[in-house]
Amino acid sequence: MTVTNILLSGIVGSTAYGLAHAGSDVDRLGLFAAPTEELHGLHTPKESHVSTAPDRTLHEAAKWCRLALGGNPTVMELVWLPDELYEVRTPLGDELIGIRGTLPSARRVRDAYLGYATQQFRKLQNRGDGAPAEGTAKRIAKHARHLKRLCTQGHELYATGRLTIRLEDPESYRRFGEEVAADPEAAAPLLHEFEEKFARTRSVLPEQPDETAAEAWLRRVRRHFYTADGTRA
Structure with a gap:
């Protein structure tokens, strides 16, 4: 599986939790940016790519944000990993880590x-x-x-x-x-x-999600990958 424009990717699951044992699968999770030009056509690009051997799930940036804002426990792991478990980090990926506290409600x-x-x-x-x-x-x-x-x-x-x-x-x-x-x-x-x-427990989180930071980040992603041929700007 070849996916371009990966912004952030790392090892999640039992290895990240410290629960892995001999023979445990190594799970990877990440997010990528579809070329912005492809989002304007009749058929939108695939939002997720899932493979085995190795086990890897990659979500398109907008889908990842929607899942995170919905409180999805699996995708939330990606922006809270220990540094040594990241395999791909880009400036836009680091920006997303920087706003992780704004995502949960x-x-x-x-x-x-x-x-x-x-x-x-x-x-x-x-x-x-x-x-x-x-x-x-x-x-x-x-x-x-x-x-x-x-x-x-x-x-x-x-x-x-x-x-x-x-x-x-x-x-x-x-x-x-x-x-x-x-x-x-x-x-x-x-x-x-x-x-x-x-x-x-009285939560420190807002009762409802605030999409402002995620929306601003996603728009920066779209600007970054908007070129005539769909490659990185």
Whole structure:
């Protein structure tokens, strides 16, 4: 998969969280700018490119902004990575990192992170029968780790406006995964705990998203890549 005009790209997922183990996939996420000229035609360019071997997802700049403003936990990781996990950084990518604090809003972060955590809970419930096979147990443990991560990271972002990608105590997430693999319902108390934490916490984020900074950044991207032949200005 060849994608031009990549503005920002890095390693995300379990490697970034500190949860990777031998044999774990290395997930990459990034964003690119479609040549501005192509946005004016009858058929708009593809908004996302997804590949395997290596596992990589690239979103067009406008789509990435829409997802981030919607509180999407996966795309939000990209602008909060530790420096050593970035593989592509450009001046426009650094500008986006610079406005990352303007992207989240209280309602959308709460709904997105708790919503994704609840999805993980439903998945592990559906795959657990009290005596899971080895493969099923591994899947349940993985969903449990992600449930806990979504709760803790989402609440941090909601409460402080910051997002720490590298988990402070990865081993506690692994232990939690093993506990839930043995009994999927063991995840319910943690999910309820964080539902109550979100309800009690006064967020530092605005209740509704402010698109001003993202809109201004995206317009700078469009100007930068506007030439007659669709190449970089």
